[in-house]
Amino acid sequence: METGLGGKTVVITGAANGIGRATALAFAKEGAHLALLDHDAEKLAETSALIRGCGVNAYDVQADLSTGQGVQAGLDVLLAKLPDGVDVLVNNVGHGDPKPFEEITDEQWERTFAINLMSMVRVTRHLLPVLRQKEKSAIVSNASDLGRQPETAPADYAAMKSAMLALTKSLARAEAPKIRVNAVAPGPIWSTFWSRPGGFAEGLSSIYNMPPRQAVDHEMKLRKLPLERLGEPEEVANVIVFLASDLASYVTSSVWGVDGGSIRSIV
Numbered sequence: 001m002e003t004g005l006g007g008k009t010v011v012i013t014g015a016a017n018g019i020g021r022a023t024a025l026a027f028a029k030e031g032a033h034l035a036l037l038d039h040d041a042e043k044l045a046e047t048s049a050l051i052r053g054c055g056v057n058a059y060d061v062q063a064d065l066s067t068g069q070g071v072q073a074g075l076d077v078l079l080a081k082l083p084d085g086v087d088v089l090v091n092n093v094g095h096g097d098p099k100p101f102e103e104i105t106d107e108q109w110e111r112t113f114a115i116n117l118m119s120m121v122r123v124t125r126h127l128l129p130v131l132r133q134k135e136k137s138a139i140v141s142n143a144s145d146l147g148r149q150p151e152t153a154p155a156d157y158a159a160m161k162s163a164m165l166a167l168t169k170s171l172a173r174a175e176a177p178k179i180r181v182n183a184v185a186p187g188p189i190w191s192t193f194w195s196r197p198g199g200f201a202e203g204l205s206s207i208y209n210m211p212p213r214q215a216v217d218h219e220m221k222l223r224k225l226p227l228e229r230l231g232e233p234e235e236v237a238n239v240i241v242f243l244a245s246d247l248a249s250y251v252t253s254s255v256w257g258v259d260g261g262s263i264r265s266i267v
C-alpha cells in the first residue's frame, strides 16, 4: 500500500525521545523529510542523525514549547530552513506528573496547560497558513486515552488531553476539506514519560507506596487492559503515519485509540 508520504515535509514537536522520535523514524522510512522541535538538544540531534541515516533530510531546532515566545522563535527558525513548506504537522509534545488531585498546585495546572494544550494551539496557529498552501495536508495530535476515560490521577493532564480532542474536532470542521485533522489517543506506552526521574512510574510509586516498576504493573492490573501490557512508541508511530497518509484520505475529525483496548465505551 502506498502512503504517498515520499518527499513530503513533516513537522513533529517533542521529537527527541519516545513517541516523537519513533514517529519521526516511521515517517523517514516512508521517504518523508522531517522538521523536529524539542527542548532536549542532545537527544534531538541523535534523532536527526537517525533520520538522516534513512536517506532523507532532517532539520532540527531546540525550542521550549511551553511558552508563546519559545514556540514563535522555534518555528521561525525552523520554517526558514524548509524549502518546500509543510505537509504534515504532528502535535506530539506533552508532559504529565501524576499526583493526587489535592496536591496539584495552580502552578502545575498552568504548566500542564501550557505544555499539553497551549503548545498544540500555538504551533497549529502558526503553521495553519503554511499547511493551507498545500493541495492536501494533515494534522495529527497526540492526546491520550486518559482524555477519553480519565483515571483518578493525573486530573490536570487528563483535562488537557480532553481539550485537545475538542480542539481536534473544531479544527477538522474549520479546515475541511483541505486539511484533515485527527488525533491519536494512546494508552500506556513505555517511554521516558514513564521511566524518567519524576516520571509516571515514580509518581505512581508514591501514590501506591510501591517500587516504581511494581507500581506500574499494579496500575495496569487496575486498568484491566485487554492486551495486558504497555505499548511501544513504534506502535503509536505506525498509526500517526497512517492518519497522515493518503491511506486515510477519508478520515478526519477522528480520535484513534492506540491503547491496548483500554476504552470501554462504544462511542
Ligand SMILES: NC(=O)c1ccc[n+]([C@@H]2O[C@H](COP(=O)([O-])OP(=O)(O)OC[C@H]3O[C@@H](n4cnc5c(N)ncnc54)[C@H](O)[C@@H]3O)[C@@H](O)[C@H]2O)c1
Pocket: 013, 014, 015, 016, 017, 018, 019, 020, 037, 038, 039, 040, 063, 064, 065, 066, 092, 093, 094, 095, 096, 115, 142, 143, 144, 145, 185, 186, 187, 188, 189, 190, 191, 192, 193, 194
Ligand atoms: N507514554 C505514554 O504512556 C503516553 C500515553 C498517552 C499519551 N502520551 C502522549 O504522547 C506524547 C509523547 O509522549 P512520550 O511518551 O513520547 O513522552 P516523552 O517524555 O518520552 O517525550 C516527550 C518529549 O517532549 C519533550 N518536551 C517536554 N517538554 C518540552 C518543552 N517544554 N519544550 C519542548 N520539548 C519538550 C521532551 O524532551 C521529550 O522529547 C505526549 O503528548 C504524551 O502526553 C504518552
